[in-house]
Amino acid sequence: MYDIIIVGAGPAGLTAAIYARRAEKSVLVIEKDTFGGQITHSPRVENIPGFLEVSGNEFADKLIEQAMEQGAEIELDTVTGIGGEEGNYTVICGSKEYRARSVIVATGSRHRTLGIANEERYTGEGISYCAVCDGAFFRGKSVAVIGGGNSALQDAVMLSESCPKVYVVQNLEFLTGEKKLQKILAERENVEFIYNSVVKRIIADGSELRGIVIADSRGGGEMELRVDGVFVAIGQVPENEPFKAALKLNDYGYVVAGEGCVPEAAEDGTVPRGGIFVAGDCRTKSVRQVTTATADGAVAAIAACRFIDSLDRE
Ligand SMILES: Cc1cc2nc3c(=O)[nH]c(=O)nc-3n(C[C@H](O)[C@H](O)[C@H](O)COP(=O)(O)OP(=O)(O)OC[C@H]3O[C@@H](n4cnc5c(N)ncnc54)[C@H](O)[C@@H]3O)c2cc1C
Numbered sequence: 001m002y003d004i005i006i007v008g009a010g011p012a013g014l015t016a017a018i019y020a021r022r023a024e025k026s027v028l029v030i031e032k033d034t035f036g037g038q039i040t041h042s043p044r045v046e047n048i049p050g051f052l053e054v055s056g057n058e059f060a061d062k063l064i065e066q067a068m069e070q071g072a073e074i075e076l077d078t079v080t081g082i083g084g085e086e087g088n089y090t091v092i093c094g095s096k097e098y099r100a101r102s103v104i105v106a107t108g109s110r111h112r113t114l115g116i117a118n119e120e121r122y123t124g125e126g127i128s129y130c131a132v133c134d135g136a137f138f139r140g141k142s143v144a145v146i147g148g149g150n151s152a153l154q155d156a157v158m159l160s161e162s163c164p165k166v167y168v169v170q171n172l173e174f175l176t177g178e179k180k181l182q183k184i185l186a187e188r189e190n191v192e193f194i195y196n197s198v199v200k201r202i203i204a205d206g207s208e209l210r211g212i213v214i215a216d217s218r219g220g221g222e223m224e225l226r227v228d229g230v231f232v233a234i235g236q237v238p239e240n241e242p243f244k245a246a247l248k249l250n251d252y253g254y255v256v257a258g259e260g261c262v263p264e265a266a267e268d269g270t271v272p273r274g275g276i277f278v279a280g281d282c283r284t285k286s287v288r289q290v291t292t293a294t295a296d297g298a299v300a301a302i303a304a305c306r307f308i309d310s311l312d313r314e
Contacts, residue, residue, distance in 0.1 A: 002028045004304050005091045005100035007079045008239075010037020011290045012280025013106035014063040014072075015297025016304075021070035023305040028098060029067065030091065032078035036060020037108050038281070039290055042133060043124045048290050059290075079107075082246045086273040087311050101311060102275040102304040105247070105255065106297065109238040109281045109288070114146065118202050126209025127202075127230045131155035132289070134231075135162065141228035144169055144212060146199055152233035153177035153185060159231065160188045167225055169194045171217055197223075199230075238282050246276065250284055257283040261300040275307045 004020050006013045009031035020027045034040050042056035051059065068074065077093040082103055084090040091098045111129035113119055119127060128134040131145070135155070139162040145155050148170030154177075160166045168175075168185070173195045175182050185191045196217045203211040203224060211226040238253040247263045248256045255278045256264040263278050279296035281288045 001088075002026045002073075002098065002100040003308050004028075004102045004104060004301070005030065005089070005098055006104045006106055007091065008037065008106035008108055008280070008282070009035045009064070009067075009074065010106060010108045010280060010293060011039060011060075011063060012108070012282075012293040012297040012300075013037070013104065014067045015294040016104050016106060016279055016301040017067040017072035017297075018063075018070050019298050019301035020305060021067070021072050023301070025305055025308060027072040028100070029072055029074045030077050030079055030093065030098070031074065032076070034060075035064050035074070037293075038110065041123055042130070044137065045133065045290070046136065047133070080242050082243060082276070086275055087307075089273075089275065102277070102307050104261075104277045104279055104297075104300045104304055105240070105243055105282060106279045106293075106300070107239040107243075107282045108293075109236045109254075111232065112235040112237055114199050114232055114234070116199060116201060118204065122202055122204065122209050125207060126204075126228065127232065129232050131158050131231045131233070134229075135159050138163055138229040140164065142226065143167070143229040143231060144225055144227045145231045145233060147233035147235075148172060148175040148177060149233070149235070150177040150181065151235075152231075153181035155231050155233050156191060157181060157184055160185065160191050163229075164190055165227075166191045167194055167227065168192070169197050169199065169214055169225075171198050172196070194223075194225075196220075202230075236281075236288075240282055246273070247278065254284045255282055259299070261296055261303060275304070275311075277303050 003025035006029045039056040081092040142165040144167040197214040200215045201213040215222045257278045261277045277300040279300035280293035
């Protein structure tokens with residue numbers, strides 16, 4: 001029986017592990033895929049306080065080292081559900097089960113991808129899913145933003161301030177983002193909208209991305225867009241499927257929880273069992289970045305420690 005099991009070894013989960021270990025709780029972190037989480041996909045990060053510039057992998061390695069140095073145990077496994085009751089939980093990984101008094105869900109989210117050939121290969125080398133993170137690397141270069149919702153339009157506004165040409169490629173015949181953002185972009189001469197179009201292929205020269213081929217979704221022809229960067233903003237997919245029986249998810253699949261990292265009651269009034277907390281990109285929030293994920297990790301760990309201490313006092 002662990003004091004705390006943390007699901008997900010991204011910045012939120014690993015920060016929670018560091019805080020919980022410093023409070024002398026026994027901690028198991030279960031990660032299904034990449035220790036360090038999404039940030040490992042970014043070759044250059046410039047907005048983590050304390051680092052002028054760091055690769056996502058280097059930052060993740062430091063976080064893992066710090067969590068293990070503090071005594072957190074780490075397992076490579078996929079959590080498929082949570083069972084049990086308040087203060088006595090079962091974290092299910094297929095046929096294997098782990099037990100804990102408290103659970104922190106820190107499963108993050110992943111960006112919806114285009115699903116085209118070589119997309120993964122050029123991620124971080126021309127293809128980005130985060131203009132806030134990577135926009136500065138394309139200053140003075142031509143870029144395409146894929147999508148027409150708020151995220152895509154915000155990305156286009158930001159990029160149009162430093163890029164000579166910004167294409168906004170939308171699969172529908174209209175934009176779905178805020179009118180205000182649409183108006184700002186319509187007034188910018190370096191922004192061009194391309195409607196009813198989907199990305200078909202990447203144009204590359206060895207390791208250099210040179211552009212994309214887009215196709216008219218109504219059956220028209222194909223067209224080449226010569227760009228240095230492609231910012232994909234077609235939504236995010238949270239990874240909360242295994243927890244939908246235990247926690248309230250919103251329409252987009254995020255766990256409904258505020259800054260306290262405590263899951264909200266479900267519509268039918270079912271109150272989540274005490275001792276389950278949620279941290280990082282997997283919960284409802286407005287900014288999904290390393291700093292906000294690590295902040296959640298600290299908040300959730302301290303809440304979990306207090307929960308365990310209250311059990312001990314009973
Ligand atoms: C290309 C890219 C560049 C970025 N650049 C920046 C940047 O420059 N600055 C910045 O601040 N932010 C950046 N971000 C965003 C940042 O990476 C995220 O906000 C941050 O990683 C969120 O941390 P998290 O711990 O909440 O989730 P994640 O990092 O997503 O970690 C969650 C972990 O949980 C694991 N997991 C999921 N489901 C399960 C399960 N069922 N069982 C076990 N494990 C599970 C996942 O495999 C993952 O490792 C970038 C993101 C990307 C993709």
